[in-house]
Amino acid sequence: MTETDFAFLRLLLRQRSGLALGPDKRYLAESRLSILCRRRGIESIDVLMQQVRLGRDGALEAAVVEAMTTNETLFFRDSTPFNVVRDVLLPEKLATSAGNRSLRIWCAAVSSGQEAYSLAMLIDGMADRLAGWRISILGTDISGEVLEKARTGLYSQFEIQRGLPIQMLLKHFSQRGDKWQVSERLRSMVEFRPHNLLERNDQFGRFDIVFCRNVLIYFDLPTKEKVLGLLAPRLAPDGALVLGATETVVGLATTLRPDPHQRGLYRQAPVMRPPVTSALAQRPSIGSTAAH
Template sequence: MTETDFAFLRLLLKQRSGLALGPDKRYLAESRLSILCRRRNIESIDALMQQVRLGRHHELEAAVVEAMTTNETLFFRDNTPFNLFRDVLLSEKLAANAASRTLRIWCAAVSSGQEAYSLAMLIDGAAERLAGWKVSILGTDISGEVLEKARSGVYSQFEIQRGLPIQMLLRHFSQHGDKWQISDRLRTMVEFRQHNLLEPNGQFGRFDIVFCRNVLIYFDVPTKEKALGLLAPRLAPDGALVLGATETVVGLATTLRSDPQHRGLYRPAPPAHVPAASSLLQRPSTGSAAAH
């Protein structure tokens, strides 16, 4: 890949997905785009980039962005956020939403679906506590390709072995040859939709819990601010945002605050105090007016 093509690719990714690809990542670009070239029967990366630079092949441009933004995921990744969901957040919402008996969860940048299905397994494990409740999980990602995989709920032996407890495997999956299919019961709990985190999201409504983990680390500061500015309004007033272990909102979003008891957990910040109109009209006494 030429220096010019790599510079163009970095700009394209920044504009389309917010991904800030470092100047030392040319090897990664060449590796992923080589695979794309083989899939598309394109003779070289140079030929691929020439077609994209013409601006006439929007579907190919989208394929390039997808190839570069597809990130690794696995079931119950890092464990801590899932323990937080099971032991803290779920109990909170059972109490707070007792009247409506609804629970809405958003997994942003869900990739091939393991995070959303991990949460669905925990919800299934709390079925008695959630009897009569309407629980929905939305999983979104910029990549249509990984979302198709997520919708299918089919995973390889390698993917199954990474993070999935054996009891969960036996309870929720069936084996078909060398693949494993997640149960229809869990698949119906999750809706997958294509969405760019940097685009308006008001159509989704509000959520009790939002998972957006290990995404902000790929953004520069202005892009992090934009992403958080779009995520924060989607939280219910008593909602919870779960980020990755190395991610934070500090210095990036005034509408969110850290939960002091749980790392990686953020809440909507209380609204700034606005003085009552009557107090604004009052003026301090400056003594008696002079007689005229």
């Protein structure tokens, strides 16, 4: 890949997905785009980039962006956030929302679905306490390819072995040849939709819990600010944002604050209202210049 093509690719990725590809990642780009070339029957990366530069094939451009997107995920990845949902956030919701009995969760950058299905399994484990509740889990990702896999809920033995407890496997999966498929019950709990985190999201409404884990690490500071600025309004007033262990909103989003007791958990910052000055205090005193 030429220096010019690599510079063009870096700009394309930043504009389309927010991904900040470092100048030392040319080898990574060449590796992933070589695979794309073989799948598409394109002669070389040079030819691929020439076609993308022409701007006539939106599907090819999207394929390049998808090829460069990291889709690393596994079931119950970093168990702490799931424990926080089970032990802190869901009990809070049960206490505060007994009236409307509704729970909405958004898994942003859900990749091939393991995170969303992990949450579905966790919620299913509390079925007796959540009986009669309206529960919805939304999983979104920029990659149509991984979303299609997520919808089928079909995973290899290797993927199953990464983080999934054996009791969960036996309860929620059935074997399909050399793969395992999530039960229809769990699949019905999750909706998967395409979405770019850099784009408007108000069409999704508000959520009690938003997972956006291990995504911000791939963005530069302005992009992190933009993404957090778009995510914050999607939280219900008592909602919570869950980030990765190495991610933070500090210095990036004034409308969010860290939970003092739970690492990686963020909530809506209290709205600071200016003090109300009484009308009497504003009224000029008798004998003042303003009274004449």
